[in-house]
Amino acid sequence: MPNKTDLTYEQAVKRLEAIVGDLEKGTSELGQLSSQIKEAQELLAFCQSKLLKVENDVKKLLDDGKE
Numbered sequence: 001m002p003n004k005t006d007l008t009y010e011q012a013v014k015r016l017e018a019i020v021g022d023l024e025k026g027t028s029e030l031g032q033l034s035s036q037i038k039e040a041q042e043l044l045a046f047c048q049s050k051l052l053k054v055e056n057d058v059k060k061l062l063d064d065g066k067e
Contacts, residue, residue, distance in 0.1 A: 007052045016043045 019040045022028045
């Protein structure tokens with residue numbers, strides 16, 4: 001996985017989809033499960049953080065437009 005600071009939201013979602021796909025298909029090796037789940041948790045936190053920032057930015061812009 002690229003460094004999180006270099007990762008875009010879209011790249012993180014694609015990687016998450018790949019991990020979930022591997023887990024659903026059962027193609028992950030047993031030894032990789034722990035690291036894949038940890039990576040998925042980190043990607044989820046990253047995506048949630050990005051979404052929250054965008055939500056806050058949009059709210060601020062809308063509030064500024066009302067004044």
